Amino acid sequence: MDVKKRMNLFYRYILMTASVFILIGIVILPLTSEEEQFFVLFSLIIGFIILLVLIYHMFENYVRPIRASINVTNELVKGNYNARTYVKPHGEAQQLSNAINVLARNLQEMSIQEKMQGSQWKTVMNNMESGLMLIDERGYVHLINRKFMQMFGKNSVDYIGFLYYDVLQDDAIHKVVQETFLYEEKMTGNITKSINGEKHYFEVVGAPVINDVKELKGAVLVFHDITDLKRVEEMRKDFVANVSHELKTPITSIRGFAETLLEDEMAEDEIKEQFLTIILKESTRLQSLVHDLLELSKIEKEEMKLSTKLIEVDEWLQSSLTLMEQQASNKSLQFIKEIKPNISFHGDPDRLQQVVLNLMYNAINYTAEEGSIFLRVDENDNEVIIEVEDTGIGIPEEARQRIFERFYRVDRARSRNTGGTGLGLAIVKHIVEVHQGTISVSSEMGKGSCFIVKIPKKW
Ligand SMILES: Nc1ncnc2c1ncn2[C@@H]1O[C@H](COP(=O)(O)OP(=O)(O)OP(=O)(O)O)[C@@H](O)[C@H]1O
Ligand SMILES: [Mg+2]
Incomplete structure (x- = not known):
């Protein structure tokens, strides 16, 4: 309450009291003798002053604090928990003001805690690796999380407030929701969805939301992406x-x-x-x-314990080269080596020899007679680069990624004739990867293929 209003109230009280005294004066004074009149007037003035002091005291100690408390309570009702009432160091209304201030403080703390919990819950919900949807008992969507939007697209405004079956078209999801409501138990189902042109598998888990008095209040749907597992x-x-x-x-x-x-x-x-x-x-x-x-x-199984050593490339390749030269000449293939001298790096020499031999055997096997095969070893600051190239039959584009899969062979009959099991490149890839390296392939049908292995020097 502002000062002006407060003073108005105070003056009103004084005005009322003064009127009462004037009235008493008007009634009593004509009834008294002249000597008594002075004494009565004096008594009335003294009485008025005493009453004035009393009113002031009452006003300061009761009316003002109570008015202030009412205002603060109104502010609290409006949700302004910062409001505090003025507390006099003493006086009877002090207890009330104190109690209101404690109440306001508690409310403020509770609201801070609630806000914090709300934001924690939001953070957890939006950082979950699973999609989440909350449906009420009438089937209206109340809440979805960020992952859900990533999975199903669109924004929260396109879901919240709508019936779940209007925003989710999948029959399997409808079934999960209906069964969750019907049996009031956890239910699961599977759906597939295409995201950015890729097929994804989802497991949908529906759990009933039941309140303290065992009433069904809705359902929570959780969507797990199980594509990798599949x-x-x-x-x-x-x-x-x-x-x-x-x-x-x-x-x-x-x-x-x-x-x-x-x-x-x-x-x-x-x-x-x-x-x-x-x-x-x-x-x-x-x-x-x-x-x-x-x-x-x-x-x-990662049982492969690498026995890492410093590999001096020239020396390390010596025995494989002799073997390769022999194999190549058996098939009248030209074997061209371009090995940069004095390269050295850390790795498992036997395993990496297996890589080179596998790639070289492939180059020899899948190149017709009179063709050429190349082995290049080079380095940059961070890695050693091993290239095995041939002028052979080439690998069709759609097979280029798949040749690293176990048993994958472009031409089963042909590979089997060469004694191949289709496991060579799978092994190569694994060895390269345990060395933290990469393997890639480029190829042109009928012209040849080139496998490039890059192994970091330090890993
Ligand atoms: N240099 C290459 N030129 C053409 N095709 C290739 C070449 N290297 C690999 N391929 C294709 O990739 C497939 C997989 O190769 P991978 O080495 O894994 O198996 P494989 O050679 O058939 O048998 P093995 O396990 O005995 O090596 C081969 O069957 C072949 O079709
Ligand atoms: Mg092979």
Whole structure:
């Protein structure tokens, strides 16, 4: 209350009291004698002054603090928790003012805490790795988080306040919501969605929201992106199918020829030898398949302990080069080496030799006679660059990323003829990656391919 109003009230009280005294004076004075009149007037004036002091005292100690308290209470009602009332150091209204100030302080603390909790909850909700949607018992959307918008697009205004089935078209989601409401239990479902042209798999979990008196108040829907999990599951299934298939062929063949040999005792030595050769060849294939598989699983399980050393490239490549030269000349291939001298870096020499040999074998296998293969080793400040290039059949564009997958072969029949298992590049990629390096491929059909391996010098 401003000062002016307060003073007005004060003057009104004085005016009222003065009127009462004047009235008393008017009534009493004519009834008294002249000597008594002075005494009555004096008494009235003294009485008026005493009353004036009393009114002032009452005003200061009761009316003013109570008025101030009412104002503060009104401010608190409006939500202004900063409001405080004026507290006199003493006086009877002090307790009331004190209580109101304590109340205001508590309210302020509570509102700060509530705000903090609200913002913490918002932070958690918006940084969750899963999409979230809150639906009330009538099916209206009340809340969604940031991840949900990333998954399903659009903004919160396009969802909040709408019925869930109007904003989410998927039948599987409708089913989860309906069953959650019906059974009042956690329900799950799966949906697929295309995001930026990529197919994503989601698990939808619906949980009922039940209040203290066991009434259903709505449901929370949580969307988990399980695309990676699905991919791993599919890869595992593919892997098992591929391994079985790869093992089946040589085993069937070995068994078939062995049975024939046993049954046909009269068979000529020449045929026996032919069959035994096939059995030997197939069992060798089986052995290399099992060897590669074990190798791969060892690397994948991160059991592969690298024995890192300083590799002097010239010396390190010596034995592989001799082997390669021989293989290349068997196929009348030109072998061109461009190795920068005196390169050295840290790595596992045996494993990295495996990388070079695998790439070189591929280059030799997939290049027709009279072609050329190149081995280049270069370096920059941070990495060693190994390039294996050929003038062979090339790799079709759609296969370029897939050739690093286990068992993937562009031409199964051809690769099998060369004794390939389709595991070579998968192993190469793993070894390069445990060295924190990268491998890439460029190729032109019918012209040749080039594999580039980059290994950091320090890792
Ligand atoms: N230099 C290359 N030129 C053309 N195609 C290639 C080349 N290198 C790899 N490929 C293709 O990539 C596929 C996968 O190669 P990868 O080395 O993993 O298997 P593989 O050579 O068939 O068998 P292995 O496991 O015995 O090496 C090959 O089957 C082949 O189709
Ligand atoms: Mg190979």
